Amino acid sequence: MTKGWLSSLEKVDDYRWRLPTSYKPGMRVPGLIYADERLLRTMAGDQAVEQVANVAFLPGVVGYSMAMPDIHWGYGFPIGGVAAMRLNGGVVSPGGVGFDINCGARLIRTDLTEAEVRPVLGRLADQLFRDVPSGLGAHGPLRVSNNELDDIMLHGAAWMLDRGYGAPDDLDATESHGCLAGADPATVSRRARERGQEQLGTLGAGNHFLEIEVVEAVYDEEAARAFGLEIGRVVVFFHCGSRGFGHQVCQDYLSVMEKAARQFEIVLPDRQLACAPLDSKQGKDYLAAMAAAANFAWANRQAIAHWTRGAFAHVLGRPAAELGMTQVYDVAHNIAKVEEHRVDGQSMRLCVHRKGATRAFPAGHAEVPPRYRKVGQPVLVPGDMGRYSYVCAGTERAMAETWGSTCHGAGRLQSRGAAKRSLQGVDIVGRLEARGIVVRVRNRSLIAEEASEAYKDVADVVEVLDRAGISRKVARMKPLAVIKG
Amino acid sequence: MIAQPPFETFDHTADVGIVGRGLTLGEAFANAAKAMFSLMVDLDRIEPREERRIEVEADDREGLLVAWLAELLYISEVDNLVFNRFDVDEISDTRVVAHAFGEPLDLDRHNPKLMIKAVTRHMLEVASVAGGYQVRVILDI
Numbered sequence: 001m002t003k004g005w006l007s008s009l010e011k012v013d014d015y016r017w018r019l020p021t022s023y024k025p026g027m028r029v030p031g032l033i034y035a036d037e038r039l040l041r042t043m044a045g046d047q048a049v050e051q052v053a054n055v056a057f058l059p060g061v062v063g064y065s066m067a068m069p070d071i072h073w074g075y076g077f078p079i080g081g082v083a084a085m086r087l088n089g090g091v092v093s094p095g096g097v098g099f100d101i102n103c104g105a106r107l108i109r110t111d112l113t114e115a116e117v118r119p120v121l122g123r124l125a126d127q128l129f130r131d132v133p134s135g136l137g138a139h140g141p142l143r144v145s146n147n148e149l150d151d152i153m154l155h156g157a158a159w160m161l162d163r164g165y166g167a168p169d170d171l172d173a174t175e176s177h178g179c180l181a182g183a184d185p186a187t188v189s190r191r192a193r194e195r196g197q198e199q200l201g202t203l204g205a206g207n208h209f210l211e212i213e214v215v216e217a218v219y220d221e222e223a224a225r226a227f228g229l230e231i232g233r234v235v236v237f238f239h240c241g242s243r244g245f246g247h248q249v250c251q252d253y254l255s256v257m258e259k260a261a262r263q264f265e266i267v268l269p270d271r272q273l274a275c276a277p278l279d280s281k282q283g284k285d286y287l288a289a290m291a292a293a294a295n296f297a298w299a300n301r302q303a304i305a306h307w308t309r310g311a312f313a314h315v316l317g318r319p320a321a322e323l324g325m326t327q328v329y330d331v332a333h334n335i336a337k338v339e340e341h342r343v344d345g346q347s348m349r350l351c352v353h354r355k356g357a358t359r360a361f362p363a364g365h366a367e368v369p370p371r372y373r374k375v376g377q378p379v380l381v382p383g384d385m386g387r388y389s390y391v392c393a394g395t396e397r398a399m400a401e402t403w404g405s406t407c408h409g410a411g412r413l414q415s416r417g418a419a420k421r422s423l424q425g426v427d428i429v430g431r432l433e434a435r436g437i438v439v440r441v442r443n444r445s446l447i448a449e450e451a452s453e454a455y456k457d458v459a460d461v462v463e464v465l466d467r468a469g470i471s472r473k474v475a476r477m478k479p480l481a482v483i484k485g
Numbered sequence: 486m487i488a489q490p491p492f493e494t495f496d497h498t499a500d501v502g503i504v505g506r507g508l509t510l511g512e513a514f515a516n517a518a519k520a521m522f523s524l525m526v527d528l529d530r531i532e533p534r535e536e537r538r539i540e541v542e543a544d545d546r547e548g549l550l551v552a553w554l555a556e557l558l559y560i561s562e563v564d565n566l567v568f569n570r571f572d573v574d575e576i577s578d579t580r581v582v583a584h585a586f587g588e589p590l591d592l593d594r595h596n597p598k599l600m601i602k603a604v605t606r607h608m609l610e611v612a613s614v615a616g617g618y619q620v621r622v623i624l625d626i
Contacts, residue, residue, distance in 0.1 A: 046498055073498035075607030075623050099603040099625045136525065136597040137565060137590045194563045205600035206626050244562050247603045247625070251555050254606060258548065271547070271606035415496035416599075416626070446598055485600065 005049040009033070009040075015468035019052055019065075026267065027056035032064035034402075034468050039069050039460060042413055051078035054269045058083065059277070060090020062343060062350060066402055068357050069464040070411030070456065074098075076272030079356035079412075082405045084341065085278065087349055091266065092283045093275035094257055094290070096353030098334040099250040101290055102297035103241030104175075105331055105380040105408075106305060107391065109227070110312070111324030112234040114214045117480065120315050124212060125438045125481040127311040132210055132238075132304050133202045135442035135485035140201035142303060149193055150185040152200070156295030157330075160302035167326065170302065172369045174330040175359060175377075178298035180337070184288035189252050192289075195244025196296055201303040203240045205442070205485030207450060209385060210238040210308070212438075213477035216388070223375040223393045223474045227328050235477055236308050236325075237389055239382050241334065242297035249293045253286045278351055287336070294335055301330055328391070329369075329378035333358045333408035341403050352403045360394035360406040360471050368394070379471050382409045383458030385439075385450060385482045386432060390462045390473065397469035406471040410458035419454035426451075438481040450484065492520035501599070502608065502623045510611070511573030513618035514550065514581060518557055518571045521624060522587075525561075526595035531569040533586035542580045546611040550620050553581055554604040565590050599626055 010018040012032075017040065019031030031052040033040070043049060048071045055077055056065035062084050071080035076095025085091055117124065133140060144152065152159045157178025160166055171177045203210060213235050218224040229235070242249075260276035260283075261268060268274065276282035305327065309320035316323060336353045343350070361368050361377040368377045376393035383389045398404050414422070428447045429439045441447055448454075465471040491512075495502040501524060505517030522528060541556050543549040561567060568587030575582040590597070602625040610621040 048498070075500065075605035075625065079499055095606075099605075135592075136600045137592060191559055191563075195559070198563060206602075248559065251603050255543070255548070255552070258606075259544070271609055274606065412498050415498050416501060417494070417496040442592075443597060445596075 006044065015464050019049065021056070024053040026269065027053055029056050029061050029064055031056055031067065033067045033071065034464055034470065035069045036464050039456065039464065042456060043071065047073045048078040051076070052081065054273060055081055055083050055096070057267065057269055058085065058091050058093060058273065058275060059266060060085040062086055068407035069461045070356070070407040070409050072411045074355065076270055077353065077355040080407060081355045082353065082357045082402055084350040084352045084403045087278050087338070087351060090278050090351060091275035092278050092286055092336055092351055093273055093353065094250045094253045094286060095272045095274065096355050097250070097290060097336050098355050099247045100241035100334055101246035101249060102294035102332045103334040104297065104301065105237065105239045105333065105382055106301050107328040107380050108236045108305060108308060108325055109229060109328050110234045113232050114234060114480065117212065117234050121212070121438050121481055124311065124315045125440045125483060127315050128210060128308060128483050129440040131307040131311045132483065134483065135205050138202045138485065139198055142201045144197060144200060146193065149197060152299045153183050153185045153188065153292035153295050155179055156298035157302040160299050160306065165306040166302050167321070170305065170327045173327040174298060175332050178302065178330065180291040180294045182288055183291035183295050185292060187285045187289040188249060188292050192245050192248035192252065195248045199243035199245065200300060202243055203238070203304065203485055204243060208240040208485060210236070210304070210483040211385070211479045212481040213237050213389060213479050215475050216478045217476040219473040219475065220393065223472070226372050226375045227378050227391060227474065228326060229328065229391060229475045234480070237380070237382065237477065238304060240301065240304065242293045243300060245296045246293035249289045253289060256282050257286065290336060294332065298330070329380060331358050331380050339403065342400070350403065352405065354405055356408045357405045358408045359404055360398045361404045362394045362396045362399050376472070379406055381407060381458060381462060384410055384452045384455040385479060386452035388458065388476050388478045390458060391475045392462065392465060392471040393474050395469055395472055398471060402470050406465050407461055410455040410461055412454060413456050414454045416449040419451060420448045423448040423451055423453060432482065437479050441484045492516040492523070494520055494524060497623055500623050500626045502621065505620045506617065508617040510618045511576040513620045514553055514576065515571035515573050517550065517620050517622070518554060519569065521554055521557065521601065522568055524599045524624070525601060526567050526590070526597055528569040530595050531567055532588050533570055534588040535566060535586070537566070537585045539585055540582045544579065546578045547609045549579060549581055550611055550622060551604045551606060551609065554622065557585060558601060558604065567595060601626060
């Protein structure tokens with residue numbers, strides 16, 4: 001048994017808390033939690049910090065088992081967890097990526113103002129709701145053969161672009177250009193393929209969303225200008241991942257990893273942390289399948305971006321290019337990537353697991369698109385559907401401390417059940433509509449689970465990032481229309 | 486003694502947990518499957534018009550529970566079916582053979598709810614309890 005984590009945490013400064021290895025025998029490195037005291041208190045009664053300790057058990061973990069301020073109880077890794085492993089002697093864990101491989105967020109700007117969009121907002125929402133399939137049982141309108149699916153696994157977003165789905169600039173404005181190297185279709189099961197073929201080009205359900213928003217505040221003029229964001233301009237923000245394809249890849253490899261963990265005699269405090277050495281066949285196969293799923297997700301978001309532009313063009317009667325609908329960025333927030341980082345002054349390649357965490361590379365980094373090179377990589381931080389979302393930028397300090405990582409959203413505060421119970425009788429849709437937010441949702445009864453009350457205030461989360469210096473606030477957007485499964 | 490329900494769901498910050506109970510391991514597995522589908526649709530609105538045979542293997546009982554539920558989820562997604570009855574024909578610690586009964590998902594009739602992504606191994610438990618078995622697992626939503 002472990003003693004209470006709250007009393008074990010050591011305060012480093014107002015935004016950093018250290019969980020010493022003495023907290024739980026078996027931790028190879030300490031934990032490091034980014035939070036202020038208020039956010040820390042919201043974690044009481046939740047297993048998230050225990051999961052930070054569990055991740056520190058993994059062989060080859062370097063530095064700290066880290067948690068971003070949106071951390072909450074997940075399975076295996078906490079959601080909001082970041083951990084990097086040495087390539088030599090380190091492991092890769094599918095639980096450190098999650099079932100929804102390359103779940104991520106994409107932001108598209110427009111030249112449109114709220115005044116131009118307001119009169120057609122209902123029609124726009126209807127069109128988007130029709131054109132982007134969502135919810136339980138949704139099937140994608142794209143039918144791809146097995147060979148085409150192989151190409152999607154290998155080429156990601158570029159496959160869609162080759163078929164006219166998107167603008168050439170989109171790839172530049174996508175993390176890893178929308179394609180992770182090393183994908184191998186041979187490592188993906190028939191089952192993952194079947195689930196993927198049914199669901200390519202779908203949004204999903206749960207916390208996945210597509211929103212029309214308007215920029216309501218700018219904190220960093222230079223970065224906002226570079227990202228094409230201006231107060232009063234309308235943007236489209238959406239969040240989804242690799243659908244059943246990725247879910248099945250993770251499900252398949254967890255079984256492989258459980259056997260591997262036994263074979264390599266890796267002691268784990270939670271079966272969901274099952275893992276294999278990065279240099280083992282099992283580890284390499286997982287990374288190849290994970291890359292295939294990540295590429296599927298990028299293709300999926302590329303298709304959704306295309307239909308979003310089409311919906312705007314149709315309703316507004318002008319081509320998307322004329323509406324200035326360029327992509328600000330696309331980030332992955334459930335992924336493991338081999339990256340170059342500084343460890344004790346030396347350059348080292350590490351496998352960085354980001355489970356509900358976003359890459360946040362600084363100005364000047366070679367992987368930041370040239371047009372953002374002076375201000376840093378855009379970081380997309382969705383809030384909840386009633387309040388607001390943020391765009392931030394990566395920093396040098398993130399590179400030095402968190403392997404260039406930051407938070408991925410607000411983070412849940414309440415379980416689905418608790419949210420539903422506490423909001424019984426509250427007309428969530430009506431409440432949003434009263435504030436001028438148009439809502440299109442497949443299942444109205446479940447909207448309470450995604451209400452603002454279920455989430456931390458993303459403004460608090462972003463404030464911690466900004467003050468801790470691991471991201472810089474750039475802009476805030478408020479929702480005009482919400483589309484959900 | 487107050488009788489415990491054959492299946493129930495419990496809260497988890499991001500996801501949802503399920504518990505299945507039964508006099509036999511097979512019954513507990515069948516009830517866990519009911520718990521899972523009860524999160525997706527209204528069970529009492531499903532007509533048993535289609536049948537699927539399920540056979541899965543794993544290294545241990547806990548792994549078998551995950552494999553069983555993951556198999557049902559896969560069939561549900563690929564064949565667009567929802568189930569509300571599960572007859573377990575054979576079960577050991579490493580293998581289960583069963584028949585699932587249900588019908589194609591009907592968005593108008595079945596009252597669709599959560600979309601379940603996968604079956605996790607977090608808080609996974611297959612336990613012998615007084616009067617039978619209790620199984621528990623967290624589903625990724």
